[in-house]
Amino acid sequence: MVINWLQVLMNSLVWGCMYLLVAVGLSLTYGLSRFPNFAHAEYVTFGAYMAYMFFSILGLDLYLSVGLAVLSSALLGGLSYVLLFKPLKSRGASLIHLMVASIGLGLLIRHTLMQVFGGGILSFKMIWPCISIGPVVTTPLLLTAIATALIVATLLHILLMKTKLGKAIRATADNPELAAASGIDMDRVSLFTWLLGAALAGFSGVFLAMRSSLVPLLGWKVLLQAFAITLLGGIGSFYGTLAASFILSLSENLGVVALTWLGLSADYRSAVAFIVLVSTLIIKPEGLISTVKRRA
Amino acid sequence: MPDPLMYALDAVAYAGIFGMLSLSLNLEYGYTNLANFGKVAFFMVGAYVAAVMARMKYPFAVYALVAALVAGFIGLLTSLPALRLREDFLAITMIALGEVMKLIVKNEEWLAGGVWGLSGIPPAVVVQGLSFRERLLVQIALIYGCLVACYVVCELIAKSPYGRVLKTIREDELLAAAYGKNVFRYKACTFALGSAVSGLAGALFAQYMGTVSPYMFEPTVTFSVWMMVILGGPANNTGAVLGAFLVEGFHRSSRLLKDYIGLPLDPINLQVMLTALLVITVVFYRPQGLLKERITPLDRGLLKKLKPMYRRVKTWVRS
């Protein structure tokens, strides 16, 4: 079996970028609000369906559609924080209650989408020409995904390091009590993080759906990877997530190579994420870059 | 137009099976604060083991026991690494585990029929010459017999010193350890037992449905069981069973609601959406559930009732 290693690297790069967009939001909200939001997967799905609605149903311009989809996802994330999670937290809901509520929210979003758009497979009906860069094959869509992820990462870096809001986010993620005592408006920081996280998730949904097809389980299918990345990188750490996205993506693609070589189904690629997840929890639960103090 | 009585009896049967799942989760979460978000995985294991063995014509008593033991054993294995994790990590891991197990089942056709599952599972009790309705009643009798047995077991545990330790672990692990309880052992034991009960429920489910397939074991099942425990009231076994009845009733009504609303809604979507809203409402307004935990001293009630019964059974057995 001849393996085009450069192609494997390319695939890892592409998937790493897409995973990054999904996982950043999850990691940041998890670190800030101190619970894993299982509905995050549905922000991904929602973004994709919104893009579909604007582009394929309403016939709007592609870029406009994507922009609106991203904004709608942000809105969804913001609403879920303001209407559900913030009030629950202020009522002292336990971690388990928050998790259960987030699962419920996710199911609500997913099945509402299924009701409106039908539960079947939808397609953006786009044909992407294959571009060959040397021995590597890719499409304009995937290149755009890479470019988007790089731009987003750079912007986030600038935001976190250079702006007041960014410093506030980092401070709150690191030590919420101290941040609150220092006069940082926790509410604004949280709301911004939730809006941003959901927006990026929605953005990734667009890429994921355009790459293959649009199904209701679009987001759920990548949730395991998102969690593995979040845990590996360190909950709440943008830089950790950045590194972990590519580490996982590379591992997964190498895993697919191994699976094919062993004659096993490529469906098992999710098992790689599972192994990464479990290994992280066993070896170093704080992840690569631990910003959040472990609750004793 | 399905016979409404059949529909109701079907709901009753489901409620009985889910009642057992609810009791098992109540033991794990309500008494020991273990966030078992992988309940459906053990349910599935029990169902598949039972399916395979039932098709090989083993009697119910045998395959139900094996299903419970296998599920319990896998629960024990899972607990060894998993229980050291804090709640949210445990939840994530368990959900992921369920998905990976489904993945294996879907892909390994030789093992469990792949995406098509296994069919032709004979019912546990076959009595000749019964009508469909009567066979359904026999099923319900079997299911509820097992449910009652599970209920008794869970109550005995809750009212025993073992249950006292579980509650202590739930509230304050450090205290439990400081007073000599090997916290990890208790958690693992409870998790294994809960998984075994789930496996038994799975076995009953398999022979009731007649077929099993991976699509019957989505994470929504785990979610529904959590709803049952939260709604009924954690750490209250009666509440767990009550929660099962209420949630199953809610599922069924919301599916029927479609006929009365007149909107072109898919019944399953409607069911999930309303269930999700229900859970969110409960978590919001009454997170402690309907029935409260009983803080009674240990040997009142059940023990006093059981002691003479135990003696009577013993003398009956001896005669």
Next chain:
Amino acid sequence: MGSILNTDNLVKRFGGLTAVDKVTLNVEEESIVGLIGPNGSGKTTLFNVLTGVYRPDAGKIFFRRERIDGLQPHQVYIKGLVRTFQTPKIIQKMTVLDNVMLAVRNPGESLLAALFRRRRWIGFESRLRERALEILRFLGLDKHAYTPASELSGGQMKLLEIARALISEPKMMLLDEPTAGVNPVLAYTIFDRVEELRKRFGITFFIIEHRIELLMKYVDKVYVMHQGKLIAEGGPNDVMNNPDVVKVYLGSV
């Protein structure tokens, strides 16, 4: 009388902070030893290390001539070393009686026994209940035996902590501020009981206290801790007149 508990250069660090700094101490059997020091000097941390809640970074701990450092808390308990907590750890969702009874290793605590061998532990359980009630009577809490523990007052919760420690019939008890927040009369009662227990059952006590005048009336020996180190040890009078000790306390006020 031999040594029941002694440590050798015990160290515990948290990041850059050394909470327990080369602590070497010795407690004789059937003695009452005090541990005093300003807040944050590491006294509770020392208790946590002794009982296995934290693993020491260096040093050894010997209990009844056996090494116990590295053991888990439940194993330390089984060896006969029991501790109470500064803030009473009361299980809210259980009765006072259950709170006390949970302290003892009960044959009914095994799953199989709970379900199948009920006869084994039913007798034990009723005898245990009698003992628990007796102890509660001893401490004046018997009227509350069947009420939920959440309804106790702060002082009563402290007594519950002690009841729990008592029922486990330890060889040695580590008491962490047993009279904090308790009225003076009750405080004296608690120490009187401690002395009685030493005399009747030969239990050794190692007690963290802030009520120094009270403590000095009952202890055979005192250790003084400051910033993780033991800065003084000896009889109550010697320690109280030790200039280093005075400086540490005056400085911290």
